[in-house]
Amino acid sequence: MQQIKRFLDQMQAHNKSAHTRSNYQRDLLTFVSFYLSVQAQSATDKSDEHQAWSFDELWQQMPTMNWNELTSKDIKRFVMQRVKIGISASSVARQLSALRSFFQFLLTEGLMQHNPAKTVKAPKQPKPLPKSLDVDQTRQLLEQPIEGWQAIRDQAMFELLYSAGLRVAELVSLDLSPGLDGLSAGTIKVLGKGNKQRVALVGQQAQSAMQAWLLARAEWAKSDEPAVFINQKGQRLSTRSVQLRLDKRTREAGLATKMSPHRLRHACATHVLESSGDLRAVQELLGHANLSTTQIYTKLDMQHLAQVYDQAHPRARKTGKK
Incomplete structure (x- = not known):
């Protein structure tokens, strides 16, 4: 147990938070409990379901731990057991990270000759899709009363x-130029x-909103300011300000959801995809270099896909022939 205490002390010396240290301590004790239980079960020829060890028992057993006996198989067995009992991939990844850090500490202390967790891979974590808005929510957000130049x-x-x-x-x-040079034509x-310039399409309602803003902007922007969107000082608006203004609009619209600029981007892609089923077109719309990226950010309505398939595929339509 002294080794873990010294490891946690070193973490504190490196200004790691109390929360992080507490998580690491719990993760390390969880592994030790599992390992000692497996060892005891192997000796008595029991099943692989390990018993729970109390912290008091761990304090007594820890001095007898021979860290050098650990192998990557022991770590893999621990990871597999955590997944088996339903521990989330992110939690297992954190526990594995704690083990790697601790074993690396023991290496520097001369108490281990290798790091058995170094080559063990954490379980893959699912990539959550960005949350979208349905058409009604989007309309509710965009169709609010507009009063004042900021609105x-x-x-x-x-x-x-x-x-x-x-x-x-x-x-x-x-920027005003070349950014808005094609606005009247819808681009x-x-x-x-990657500082790559791309052309984006602009619908009629967005064009009208932009024209209204450009008229108002002329009264607030500094003469040499190239930015299209400016703050009260007449300078370029920050991403943080966009988020704050979107939060305000979300409250005004009475939407019980956390909003972000990316959700509007995702809503654009989702609504176009649901209506067209054209993933390649959405890829171009979003400016994705790879189609795989588009597949992560979009989710096709399967019912719509079935309808498109029935209408478009030559072998999908029923001919009525026997």
Whole structure:
């Protein structure tokens, strides 16, 4: 147990939070409980369901632990057992990280000759899809009363995020030129990931909101400010400000949900995909380099997909022939 106490002391010296230290201590004791139980069961030829050890028992057993006896198989068995009993992938990954850090500490202390957890992989964590908005929620957000120049600006921002499927970084970095050179034709030029310029489509309602904002902007922007969206000082708006203004609009709309600019981008992709079923078109719309990225951010309505299939596939339609 002294080794774990010294490890936790070192964490404290490195300014790790009390919460982190508490998690690591619990994770290490959980592993020790599992390992000692498996060892005891092996000696008595019992099943692999390990018993629970109390902390008092662990304090007594820890001095007899020979850390050098641990192998990667022991760590893998622990990981498999955690998954088996329903521990989340993120929690198992944290526990495995605690073991790696602790064993690395023992290596530097000369108490271990290898790190048995170094090559053990954590279980894959599912990638959650971004939460979208349905059409009614989106309409409720966008169709709020507009009073004052900030509300006019906000309306243009939110319409543009939804219409063009922009990232918030693309929105705030948008310049009058060349960004809005094609606005009357329904396009804008934005600087996407990797400083790559791309053309985004703008719908009619977003165009109208943008035109209203450009008229209001002329009274507030500094003469040499290239940014399309500005703050009260006449300077480029920050991503943080966009989030705060969206929070305000969400409250005003009475939506019981946490909103973010990315949810509007995702809503754009989802609604286009649900209506068209064209994943490649959505890929271009979002400016994704790989189709696999688009598949992560979009979720196709299977009922709609079945309808499209029945209408489009030559072997899907019933001919009535025997």
